[in-house]
Amino acid sequence: MTHMHVAGAIHADATAHAPQWLTLPEDVNALTKQLWSSNTRRTDAGELEIAGRTAASIIDEVGSPVYVIDADDFRSRARRWREAFGDWQVFYAGKSFLCTTVARWINEEGLGLDVCSGGELAVALRGGMDPARIGMxxxxxxxxxxxxxxxxxxxxxxxxxxxxxxxxxxxxxxxxxxxxxxxxxxxxxxxxxxxxxxxxxxxxxxxxxxxxxxxxxxxxxxxxxxxxxxxxxxxxxxxxxxxxxxxxxxxxxxxxxxxxxxxxxxxxxxxxxxxxxxxxxxxxxxxxxxxxxxxxxxxxxxxxxxxxxxxxxxxxxxxxxxxxxGPSGTALYTVGTVKAVEIGSGQARRYISVDGGMSDNIRPALYAAEYSATLANRASSTGPVLSRVVGKHCEGGDILVRDEFLPDDVMPGDLIAVPAAGAYSRSMASNYNHVPRPPVVAVADGRITTLLRRETLDDLLALDAGA
Known part of the structure; x- marks a missing residue:
């Protein structure tokens, strides 16, 4: 009896079902610099590290899934925009992601802040934002x-x-x-x-x-x-x-x-x-x-x-x-299942299911937005396999990363990191399927600070006015 690898017929032609813009990587562990925050790298052991903390150590401390903000990267990007535009005014669009700490950062970096609702205004003011530099x-x-x-x-x-x-x-x-x-x-x-x-x-x-x-x-x-x-x-x-x-x-x-x-x-x-x-x-x-x-x-x-x-x-x-x-944020997930699905002509697609999904990033389902991903808790010596990273929700369109080459040996328990997750992920998150929203943490010099705590089942039940 012949035992087939979980990726199955994907190995017949790794690029057969990849979109034209997605090319086979020479090194499946390599990070494309422009996708990640400036303080993100791989350690000598191959682990993904954000601002001095490995992905695994972040998950160990705050749980999975989690949004991670590289605090120094966020602030340096804000500063760079203000300096680049000189005597022009630069207003940070709070709808992309806003919490009281972000409002404080924006205020301290000398930017203005745009808000789109009474809720965003309340957060901005509570964060100490100068109201004279707020646009409604x-x-x-x-x-x-x-x-x-x-x-x-x-x-x-x-x-x-x-x-x-x-x-x-x-x-x-x-x-x-x-x-x-x-x-x-x-x-x-x-x-x-x-x-x-x-x-x-x-x-x-x-x-x-x-x-x-x-x-x-x-x-x-x-x-x-x-x-x-x-x-x-x-x-x-x-x-x-x-x-x-x-x-x-x-x-x-x-x-x-x-x-x-x-x-x-x-x-x-x-x-x-x-x-x-x-x-x-x-x-x-x-x-x-x-x-x-x-x-x-x-x-x-x-x-x-x-x-x-x-x-x-x-x-x-x-x-x-x-x-x-956007580039300051990374979403970290834990793999739950990996399976190959036959898609015809002797081909299969590998589905990697993680513990998040469309409730913490609706953009792929809503806009068909494209994202990248990488194996975060270790390096791999295996070759790349065309993969689809999907969530845990009861929807066929619950897709986080539609097409990406990930290592052949991704398995349950591994960590997957999605870059460019700082904008419109947490701010558009929902409780679909009554899934609590992940926390947002900032990391700087190896220290983790909670910006928004993880929701709990008690939080969800507290809103339920029934018996």
Whole structure:
């Protein structure tokens, strides 16, 4: 009787079912530098180490699964963005990942902070964030959220609808205050990764359309309101953007709007925010621009367009989120099962099931987002096998890493590390299947600090108002 390895017919052609961008690695243990935080490496023994702590020692101390933030890497990325953009304002997009410690880091590094809800605002304030450097976003802010922002004295409220202008005027009259506002506009540009389209992308829930005049009307109305101090214009064109091409059209259209406002009112607006969406590397083929490259490109674009419209260069701002926290975070999981599944033509795919899944990273299921992975608790001398890392949830689409080459000898009990997990993993996590959310820990110089503790079954049951 012949005994077949668990990977089965995968060995017939390791690349037969791999996507074109995924190439067979020469060394299955090698780390692709741009995917990992700056303090992540393999030890001489082959273990993955993050900021002085091995993956196994982190799991031993705090359990599995866990999100791990390289604290020094996070702070140095925030600092690098602030320094690269010089006299521009840099607002960290809190929706990517926010807790009170992160708010403190952002405040101490001199960045602003964007929040999108009353909850995010409360976390930011509790973390000691200077309210003057907070921007309040949201397409449907409640009266309570607006009242909280006004009471805190946030530096700017990004207005998204004519109804919101009315709400703010009523609340400002009630509170005897003036709101600092920017008007969110839709430029007709949609940018993702390194592609952009500049036609017919105004069919969305955010902002006032520049085409048709709604944006200009909102600007003029806000300018004349005794309850609003109009600071400028805000736009956002997409996500996971690798270069500045899409921003050129957006800058031209927003600055043209500012010129039209100047012609209508005699006042030149002093601020323009080009938004965020700056991309990171999730797989080794991704090549995002550096903060310095983005700053130089955006500065050149804005200065050129301002000259063309006869405008002074306004106070500019950008909103990186993922670009700061994404590469700083790593998700660690423990392997539970490994099996080969026949997929036809004599081929099989190896499924590696871990103790997390779509509840702690919904992006692969929601967006078909691609991630990488590596064996974290040891090095392997075996060859690479095309693998799929999946979760424990009752869904066929519960996939964490759709395609990756991992060592042939991955087995239950091994640890799997997923890089670039700092953004939109914990912030979009759920309790699907009543699975408690993992903790978030920061590691610096070998020391572990809990940022968000692990949820427990008692936490889940405490919300249940039944018998």
């Amino acid at each position: 976003h949201g397409n449907n802010k409640s009266d309570d959220e607006l009242r909280a922002a006004l009471a805190a004295g946030v530096g700017r409220i990004i207005v998204d609808s004519s109804q919101e202008i009315g709400r703010l005027e009523r609340l400002c009259a009630e509170l005897d205050t003036v709101a600092e506002v920017m008007i969110r506009v839709t430029t007709g540009v949609e940018a993702h990764t390194h592609e952009y389209i500049a036609t017919a992308h105004e069919d969305q829930k955010f902002g006032f359309s520049i085409n048709g005049g709604a944006a200009l009307v909102a600007l003029v109305r806000s300018h004349h309101s005794p309850y609003l101090h109009l600071r400028g214009v805000h736009s956002h064109i997409g996500s996971q953007i690798f270069d500045t091409d899409g921003f050129e059209v957006a800058a031209r259209r927003t600055l043209k709007l500012i010129a039209q406002f100047k012609e209508a009112t005699g006042t030149e607006l002093g601020e323009l925010d080009l938004g965020g969406g700056f991309g990171i590397a999730y797989v080794k083929e991704d090549t995002p621009a550096t903060p310095e490259e983005l700053a130089a490109g955006l500065r050149s674009i804005v200065e050129h367009e301002c000259r063309g419209f006869g405008l002074q260069v306004p106070l500019m701002s950008v909103e990186p989120g993922r670009a700061i926290c």
